Amino acid sequence: MGNCMDGIRNSCDRQKNTNIKSSLPAVCFVWQLSMIILFGVFVRYNVESDTHWVEHKKKDNITSDIENDFYFRYPSFQDVHVMIFVGFGFLMTFLKRYSFGAVGFNFLVAAFGIQWALLMQGWFHSLDYNDGKIKIGIENLINADFCVAGCLIAYGALLGKVSPVQLLVMTLFGVTLFAVEEYIILNILHAKDAGGSMVIHTFGAYYGLSISWVLYRPDLDKSKHLNGSVYHSDVFAMIGTLFLWMFWPSFNSAIADHGDGQHRAAINTYLALASTVLTTVAMSSLFEKTGKLDMVHIQNSTLAGGVAVGTAAEFMLSPYGSLIVGFFCGIISTLGYIFFSPFLEEKLKIQDTCGIHNLHAMPGVLGGIVGAISAAAATKTVYGDEGLVNTFDFKGSFANRVPTIQGGYQAAGLCVALCFGIGGGILVGLVLKLPIWGDPADENCYDDEIYWEVPEDEEILEHNTDTSL
């Protein structure tokens, strides 16, 4: 084993310098210090998380602490938090020798990203113009987690082929692009996107795919033997799958309107996801020789319904509408893994480790379309007079907007997400192509040995042999 590791180390020294001893600590320290300074200048508690809440309550005749937004959103926030760190992290542990990188770099990227997101989103959405400070509360924490989800989706395309420094750079730019894109879609276009089909999934997926396209590795076959799973790594990945699947109703309802908005978003997501599982299993079985199931599909395509119902989750999509969305997503996503992923790699030169095109890109676009159609089809009969205004926020400068127009703006929002994803991804991909980031050689991709101290698993077998003598 000693020889083996020396062998790998020598061979990679010959070709690529993956030593990140100076770059990784430097980047982490500089960025964390910058965060502290920027937070010191800009970020304060909002009225509901500040000790002045007690006075605010009296002034506004709020009779109970339970009216604090914390109690409306905290349970959903914690579920979203689990999706970001355990869900995304463990979903990517399926590779036989990249589980440390999957769960560890996911952790690093998310922890950095949420801080930067609080600032970027704060400037756009939570700036108090009286004192120039960003005022944060529980909703900001949820939005920061959402923002980071976009970058973690992108990581799925790059898994195993980039260095942690590249991931941090990708996240810095990704969060920035996200905040601008989100501002355009939600505030300028006034599109609705509670679960982020467009803002999070479409953007994140095309951002990652575009970067992967720029970073195309023609000789990636050299590490083909590591681009696969072992039995227990597939079980680990199911932890990620299930926590994503179970908590997705919280994801889509976390920042929806208080009351019926959150309630309905949870129901719609629950139903869409249930439907997706059945069609995923059906398609997976249909395209294998003896009807066996493929873990790749079960781990990923079962989640597509949650992506696709994101935008419309708080609309009156109706229960059967949610089932229909889930139905098609399971089919499309599984077909994507079977037919489209190989095509993407061979013809379009996009190497997509986790198949985010099938899990996030296609279902995200579908979700944007479903959102546009269901917004355009909204009527006062179905929503009620007040319900329509509340659901689509036809207030203030948008008081005159009608559903059909709203549908158009929803569609425009989808285009913005696509443009930011593809355009941003290409630009950031070019930055990441610079030969300074310590990325692995082709034969060392998908291998934790490069960036982690990996324990020697053989020892235990040897020991057993020893003691049994």
Place this chain on the structure above:
Amino acid sequence: MGNCMDGIRNSCDRQKNTNIKSSLPAVCFVWQLSMIILFGVFVRYNVESDTHWVEHKKKDNITSDIENDFYFRYPSFQDVHVMIFVGFGFLMTFLKRYSFGAVGFNFLVAAFGIQWALLMQGWFHSLDYNDGKIKIGIENLINADFCVAGCLIAYGALLGKVSPVQLLVMTLFGVTLFAVEEYIILNILHAKDAGGSMVIHTFGAYYGLSISWVLYRPDLDKSKHLNGSVYHSDVFAMIGTLFLWMFWPSFNSAIADHGDGQHRAAINTYLALASTVLTTVAMSSLFEKTGKLDMVHIQNSTLAGGVAVGTAAEFMLSPYGSLIVGFFCGIISTLGYIFFSPFLEEKLKIQDTCGIHNLHAMPGVLGGIVGAISAAAATKTVYGDEGLVNTFDFKGSFANRVPTIQGGYQAAGLCVALCFGIGGGILVGLVLKLPIWGDPADENCYDDEIYWEVPEDEEILEHNTDTSL
């Protein structure tokens, strides 16, 4: 390895056709399409998840969105959801080569079952007679998860010995039987069963055991070498155990009365489960040669207290009462694994893979009895005048019922659960005995190779050997 797989495939071709390439996709598609049509005809949002909530609030003088049932039950719902998908799923991953089937088929069964349960339970409990529609909200989602729990318990007895198609058929009938049984127990008999000791656990366990009895395999020893755990599969199973154990207070309190009902149910369950752990450890140690602990007991019997306190959880069982229930459950359940399971297999011809008789059947019956006794013993001194009426719902046509009579109806409820479980299980078992469902041959039981594309774990060792040269 190639030879090995071919070998398995040939041998199973000779004896049993486990090809489910046509049946599994067909069943999934037909059922999912049926769900869409039935949901389209029957299912709508209820008043709290509909956009008309805003008008409803005004009409009913509800001052705050926080009064929406969503905020009373959503945290418990998500915990229950985790129990269903991660809890049940991972608890069954203990087998060395059936973890995919455990967690994957659990996923499939539950995703189908919750849809069918929303319909079946909806017709009985949530039908709006004005428009003939089922109106769903968060409580329906919880009840659907509960309903599916019955079928997942049954799966525990069948684990490794049935095909996914059989599981889906078992679920279709199981959910149907459950909904009828639940209606009789809760509505006609007006028995209380917040945590489902009778409705869920007793029914589910005897349903599964009866099916297993009908499907008895005399030559199951042929796959004996796979009916056991390896080190890491036992650790995976502990994920299931712990999430079930931790979230059981949410399970038993999820649909209890707002306020003190939910509060008390959580406390009682917390205490019963804590007590069970100590007596399980004690019994496990007592019956092994040198006092060693057996993982099977720790994984399963520690949960028996949650089952047994289900019915009485919302009653004034009192904290020490909960501890006593847990105390005996740990003992009974562990003794069941040590003495009763072998007896069950050898004498009664019931092969119970996960030992659901010890975890669900006996504790479930015990829970029904505890519920009947504590209901019969309820007094106005302990409960208060209003408290007694509230807790047992002595209202409307049940306004004249007194605790002693209620105790009798509780006992009757337990009998109904037993009858439906045993009777239903035998009938469904006969259906599943038909030679059309693609079940595995005796020598292929407990083996993921039959229904899953399984990665070849040796490769990594070979690779290490290669590179170390």
Place this chain on the structure above:
Amino acid sequence: MGNCMDGIRNSCDRQKNTNIKSSLPAVCFVWQLSMIILFGVFVRYNVESDTHWVEHKKKDNITSDIENDFYFRYPSFQDVHVMIFVGFGFLMTFLKRYSFGAVGFNFLVAAFGIQWALLMQGWFHSLDYNDGKIKIGIENLINADFCVAGCLIAYGALLGKVSPVQLLVMTLFGVTLFAVEEYIILNILHAKDAGGSMVIHTFGAYYGLSISWVLYRPDLDKSKHLNGSVYHSDVFAMIGTLFLWMFWPSFNSAIADHGDGQHRAAINTYLALASTVLTTVAMSSLFEKTGKLDMVHIQNSTLAGGVAVGTAAEFMLSPYGSLIVGFFCGIISTLGYIFFSPFLEEKLKIQDTCGIHNLHAMPGVLGGIVGAISAAAATKTVYGDEGLVNTFDFKGSFANRVPTIQGGYQAAGLCVALCFGIGGGILVGLVLKLPIWGDPADENCYDDEIYWEVPEDEEILEHNTDTSL
């Protein structure tokens, strides 16, 4: 394998008797029976979990069930529960052959400890002087979980070197000491410690380290080959890490003041933990040869920020203040693993299996200091008149206290925690040194074989070899 196990058994018989067949069941039964009796005498539901709640509501003009404390704290409670059982349990599964002991004994210790804690803390905090009963509700359950956390931290130092009976004795005394220490700090000194930097982490860590010091094993090198991880055991440990990390905001906010208190505690913890991840990664990379990351640091030091922000989490620490706390904790904790742990073992003769000195002791003390400083620096300008009184509870007999004095009492609280931890640990260590507890011989440390029936992992490989012929 048969030979191997016999070999181990013989060798340990020669040296140490690890047979716990009489002691473990005896201790479990006696203690559980005592719990039942004591609960029967002392413990009742409090007004919010009793059926009299309905009358209480009317009397106090409470308009809605949602005002029940259950709805303020239950989501946080469940998160804390996950931290105790899955978080602590899985964090310790990193050893290659002690995962059963890690997760299983953690389970046993916690299940016993929470019952004893309900009594001990109840006598000090929830005793109703009218009837001499302890009245429990959701806050008591959270506090019991907190109390047990102290003992589980101590277990981290002892992991693999003690018997389950020793752990139970350690817990019995630990919970008792905790309750007294907590009463002195929170009630007599009136120090604030929402997240327990002092009460839980400082106490627990020094308690465990002192016990470990008394139980020093000079020949522990004999089991050195088992004191390390394998690839998948490190992935299992990340489950523990992440659930601790994600739910720490709930831990620090669970018993904070309703409204802004809980809200602010969650935000501060979220930020401190994010910051810690970046500096942990930076330091880990900086001190390894080629900048590789060490899983030990990622698993543990990333959590230090949550520990250190515990006391001050509900104060107006401000967002950048939280980031600064996290920044230094990641550095200190990682340096602790690299430099201080070896020093501790070689010079101070403290064998600290999980490095709790780096994760809990140093950050806990730091947290106490941060708490004292930020309390002393509190002003009416920042907090508001009412906010200051609310946050520090300057009411009743403490109405005259001012922030600077409060700072002094906070510091005194830290000293009390240290004294109880070190003093109590030495005394309990001496008790545990008695040769009656069945602890393992030096060569059998870190080995599940001693206390668990361990499955034989080789079988599966043998089987594969057989069938491939």
